[in-house]
Structure formats: C-alpha cells, structure tokens
Amino acid sequence: MMQAALNLVVEPHSMPRTELGRIDVEGAAVSFKGPKGKRIEALAPTDLVIEPGSFVSLIGPSGCGKSTLLNAVGGFVPLSEGTIRLDGEPVTGINPDVGVVFQQYALFPWFTALGNVMFALKRFRLSKEERRDRAMAALKEVGLEGREANYPGQLSGGMRQRVALARTFVTSPKVLLMDEPFGALDAQTRVVMHEILLRVWEAHKATVIFVTHDVDEALILSDRAHIMSAGPGRIIETMEITDDRPRRAHQVTESFLRNRNHIIGLLRQPGADDH
Amino acid sequence: MDSHLKKYGQLIISLSGVVAVWWLVSGLGLVNQNLFPTPPQVLAAAVELYRDGVLISDLQISLKRAAIGFTIGATLGVLVGLLTARVFAVSLLLEPFLTLLRPIPAIALVPIAIVWFGIGEGSKYFVIAYTVFLAVWLNTHAGASSVASTYIRAARSLGANRFREFFEVVVPAAAPHIVVGLRLGAALAFLSLVAAELSGASSGIGFRLQDARQFIQTDRMFVGLIQLGILGALLDSVFVLISRRLVHWESA
Numbered sequence: 001m002m003q004a005a006l007n008l009v010v011e012p013h014s015m016p017r018t019e020l021g022r023i024d025v026e027g028a029a030v031s032f033k034g035p036k037g038k039r040i041e042a043l044a045p046t047d048l049v050i051e052p053g054s055f056v057s058l059i060g061p062s063g064c065g066k067s068t069l070l071n072a073v074g075g076f077v078p079l080s081e082g083t084i085r086l087d088g089e090p091v092t093g094i095n096p097d098v099g100v101v102f103q104q105y106a107l108f109p110w111f112t113a114l115g116n117v118m119f120a121l122k123r124f125r126l127s128k129e130e131r132r133d134r135a136m137a138a139l140k141e142v143g144l145e146g147r148e149a150n151y152p153g154q155l156s157g158g159m160r161q162r163v164a165l166a167r168t169f170v171t172s173p174k175v176l177l178m179d180e181p182f183g184a185l186d187a188q189t190r191v192v193m194h195e196i197l198l199r200v201w202e203a204h205k206a207t208v209i210f211v212t213h214d215v216d217e218a219l220i221l222s223d224r225a226h227i228m229s230a231g232p233g234r235i236i237e238t239m240e241i242t243d244d245r246p247r248r249a250h251q252v253t254e255s256f257l258r259n260r261n262h263i264i265g266l267l268r269q270p271g272a273d274d275h
Numbered sequence: 276m277d278s279h280l281k282k283y284g285q286l287i288i289s290l291s292g293v294v295a296v297w298w299l300v301s302g303l304g305l306v307n308q309n310l311f312p313t314p315p316q317v318l319a320a321a322v323e324l325y326r327d328g329v330l331i332s333d334l335q336i337s338l339k340r341a342a343i344g345f346t347i348g349a350t351l352g353v354l355v356g357l358l359t360a361r362v363f364a365v366s367l368l369l370e371p372f373l374t375l376l377r378p379i380p381a382i383a384l385v386p387i388a389i390v391w392f393g394i395g396e397g398s399k400y401f402v403i404a405y406t407v408f409l410a411v412w413l414n415t416h417a418g419a420s421s422v423a424s425t426y427i428r429a430a431r432s433l434g435a436n437r438f439r440e441f442f443e444v445v446v447p448a449a450a451p452h453i454v455v456g457l458r459l460g461a462a463l464a465f466l467s468l469v470a471a472e473l474s475g476a477s478s479g480i481g482f483r484l485q486d487a488r489q490f491i492q493t494d495r496m497f498v499g500l501i502q503l504g505i506l507g508a509l510l511d512s513v514f515v516l517i518s519r520r521l522v523h524w525e526s527a
C-alpha cells in the first residue's frame with residue numbers, strides 16, 4: 001500500500017545534477033548579541049566542504065551551534081567571520097535554491113497541503129494547471145495522494161513533515177537544509193520518514209545537510225557525519241559512512257556498531273556535554 | 276445538535292430566571308414602580324413605541340450609524356495596524372501618537388465631534404469610527420508584529436517576494452488577532468453609539484433613552500436598554516460564527 005503510493009515521479013526539471021550544490025564553509029563563525037551587549041559566540045570558526053549531491057549529518061550536544069551553522073548556510077543569520085559559498089558564490093541572504101525543512105512545522109496553516117506546495121511554485125512562470133499538477137505529483141511522491149485538500153491542522157505530525165518535504169523538493173533546490181525534522185515524531189513514523197526522505201533525495205539529488213541528536217538517524221541516512229563539540233561549537237570529527245543503503249537500525253552491521261560507538265564516545269568526552 | 280439544544284436551554288432558563296426575579300422585585304412593591312417598572316409595563320411601553328413607529332426606526336438608525344462607523348473604523352484600523360506593524364517608518368511616525376490617543380474615551384470626543392461635524396450624522400460616525408479604529412488597530416498591530424519568524428523564513432526561502440510575503444503570510448498569520456479586534460470593535464461600536472446619541476441626536480436608541488429621562492419614563496428606558504442588549508448579543512454571535520469560518524485553522 002505504502003510502497004505503491006511512493007512511486008517516484010521524476011519531473012524533467014528535476015534531472016539529477018550531481019555537479020551542483022557544493023558548499024564551502026571557510027572559517028565561518030557566528031556570534032549573537034547577548035545580554036548587556038556582550039557577544040556570545042554560537043559557532044566557532046568552522047571549515048567544511050560539502051560535496052554536491054551528498055547527504056551529510058551534523059551531530060552534537062544541545063546548544064553547540066548546529067542550527068546556527070545551518071541557518072548561516074541558509075542565509076538566515078549573518079556571519080561574524082569567514083564566508084560560506086554555494087557553488088562558488090558567497091551566501092549573502094536567503095536563497096530559494098536552498099530549501100529548508102524546519103524543526104517546528106513551518107507549514108502555513110491557512111493553506112491546504114496542496115496550497116502549501118503550490119506556494120513554492122508561484123515564483124515560476126507556470127500556468128495554474130501546471131502548478132497544480134506538479135504540486136499533486138510532489139504530494140504523491142511523499143505518499144500523500146488524496147490528502148491534498150487537508151489543512152495542516154488535520155494532518156498527523158509525520159504527514160505534515162511529508163508536506164514540508166514535498167513543498168521543498170517540488171522546486172528541486174540545489175541544497176536542502178533539515179533541522180531535526182523528525183525530532184518530534186515517534187520511532188515508527190521516523191523509520192517511514194527516513195525511507196521517504198532517501199527516496200526523494202535519490203530522485204532529486206540535492207545536497208542535504210541534516211541536523212540530528214540521534215546517532216542512529218545520522219548513520220542510517222548520511223554519507224558523512226560531522227560531529228561537533230559543545231558550544232561554541234566546531235567540528236571535531238568527520239566520519240565517512242560507507243555501508244550500502246538501505247541501512248536498518250534493527251539489522252545493524254559491524255561497521256554500523258563501530259561507528260555508533262565511536263560517535264557516542266566522542267559526544268561523551270568531557271566538555272562535550274557540559275550544557 | 277445536542278450542544279445546540281443545551282445552549283438554547285441554558286439561555287431560556289437563565290432569561291426566565293432573571294425575568295422572574297425582576298417581576299418579583301418590581302411587582303411586590305418593594306421598590307417604587309415608577310423607578311423600577313414591572314415586565315408587563317416595559318412590554319406595554321415597547322408596544323406603544325412600536326405603534327408610534329419609533330421602535331423600528333430607532334433600531335434602523337442606530338444600526339446604520341453603528342455599521343457605517345464600524346466600517347470606517349475597522350477598515351482604517353486594519354490598514355494602519357498592518358502598516359505600523361510591518362513598515363518601520365510608519366510605526367516610527369504613528370505609534371507614539373496612537374499610544375497617546377488610546378486612553379482618550381469616545382465620550383470625551385463627543386463635544387469636539389459636534390463642533391467639527393455638527394449635530395448631524397457625521398459626528399456620530401466620527402465618534403464610533405474612532406473607538407472601533409483604536410481597538411482594531413491595536414489588535415491588528417499586535418498580530419502582525421508577532422508573526423512567527425519561521426513563517427517569514429519559510430516564505431522567503433520558498434522564493435516569495437515582499438508583496439506575497441505580506442498578503443499570503445503576514446495577513447493570514449495576523450488574521451486571528453484581527454478578528455478578535457473586529458469583534459471587540461463591534462461591541463465598542465455600540466458603546467460609543469450610545470455616547471454619540473446621548474447628546475445632539477434626534478433619533479436612535481441612545482436619543483430615546485435620553486428623551487425618556489426628561490419625562491422619567493423608566494419603562495421606555497428599559498425598552499432601550501433591552502434593545503441594546505439583544506442587538507449587541509446577536510451581533511456578537513454573528514461575529515463568532517463568521518470568524519470561526521474565516522480563521523478556521525485556529526480551532527483545528
């Protein structure tokens with residue numbers, strides 16, 4: 001049933017483009033104005049290269065600056081030092097080529113599921129029918145056929161995040177930023193969401209940066225995991241995850257276990273979780 | 276269906292209780308009946324006013340004043356509220372001034388309104404519109420300035436320009452507050468209507484109350500008060516009904 005609904009529709013405009021979506025983070029740091037005008041460093045100077053079309057995870061203790069780094073890539077917060085480049089161009093502000101799936105559901109509750117997805121298509125010169133057709137196809141892609149007329153308030157948490165995913169992927173962004181998108185979901189729903197996300201990602205081949213607290217989630221999804229230290233965060237280790245997909249938390253391989261133990265060990269280091 | 280029955284049942288019980296107590300207190304001669312008329316006396320006064328033709332015409336005139344004043348005030352309140360909340364220059368210019376206006380009650384404006392607009396309809400519209408404007412502006416401003424930043428970020432990262440961001444995100448996000456402001460404004464329209472009609476009017480429910488005072492016709496005053504109560508309550512229910520449709524996602 002689920003499988004049938006997940007038949008992927010690859011639109012011509014969303015041809016795999018592995019050469020686009022490279023991110024270069026060069027000495028990027030972010031600080032915020034704290035109380036009494038003091039500057040609080042949320043992200044220590046960070047260097048990072050993210051290959052086009054790859055799926056990377058950011059893991060680290062709470063408050064270490066994962067969201068801040070993600071927001072900096074998205075152009076939501078300005079850097080205090082360094083630069084971030086997207087395909088060579090410095091990020092200076094919000095860019096529709098960078099899709100975002102927020103931690104809190106940022107669906108517009110006043111639009112239906114279809115309306116939310118169509119919102120993303122309005123910046124293109126498409127006829128209303130075409131916009132509708134593409135939005136319907138995107139909803140079908142995430143298994144929400146027949147739910148297009150529902151408002152977000154009438155959908156479950158997992159369904160809402162699927163609409164958010166469809167809304168972001170429908171325009172085939174070069175980069176997709178996801179900040180703990182499944183953090184509020186139960187374990188079972190999360191497994192389904194992982195499958196959907198990987199299918200959609202494989203069809204559209206965007207570069208994905210995925211923030212999570214959950215080590216297993218990072219190991220199941222990503223090509224690479226960047227582990228951050230406690231705030232002000234910086235990347236303390238990068239781990240290649242080479243296991244073949246699909247990976248399953250209940251059928252762990254030896255390398256999966258080794259990686260998991262290693263990451264948990266890093267996060268347990270003194271100073272890594274003193275928040 | 277069941278909850279409707281319950282609601283109406285409650286209404287009937289509550290109203291009959293009040294009328295019973297009223298009847299008892301006024302009918303037993305505990306108080307002077309000229310000052311506190313019995314329900315039958317008030318009913319008779321209402322019938323008399325109806326026969327004279329003023330019951331309906333007062334109602335119509337008052338409703339029309341309230342509606343026109345409300346429309347002017349609400350339209351300006353929504354527009355100015357959206358601007359003061361989202362356009363920095365406008366808020367810089369207008370906010371301090373509007374903050375000064377806020378504590379001035381409608382009734383204090385009646386004398387100046389009469390000087391400016393005469394005792395015709397203009398002064399009534401002005402006083403009502405002023406009161407409605409302040410309530411609607413305040414709520415619209417609060418709603419439009421507290422739009423969740425994730426909505427704005429989502430809209431921008433989905434490629435919406437400022438125009439679409441405003442009309443497809445800010446306005447609907449502020450809509451629940453705006454609707455609250457409009458409902459409050461509708462109630463206040465009636466309060467200021469009476470203030471406006473108490474002086475310098477020759478028709479309307481407020482005028483009829485004032486007119487009755489000169490002849491100490493408390494039964495007629497009761498008719499006016501009951502009219503205001505029923506009208507206000509009906510209007511409020513209509514508002515609740517409409518707003519539930521308008522911002523349907525709020526309750527979901």
Ligand SMILES: Nc1ncnc2c1ncn2[C@@H]1O[C@H](COP(=O)(O)OP(=O)(O)OP(=O)(O)O)[C@@H](O)[C@H]1O
Nearest residue numbers: 032033040042061062063064065066067068069231
């Ligand atoms: N807008 C802001 N103003 C001031 N300080 C901020 C702001 N945003 C984040 N910070 C601070 O920056 C630091 C990093 O925050 P960030 O949200 O990036 O952490 P995080 O790793 O995403 O944490 P979590 O896992 O809990 O989501 C924290 O100390 C936080 O208090």
Ligand SMILES: [Mg+2]
Nearest residue numbers: 066067068179
């Ligand atoms: Mg975070």
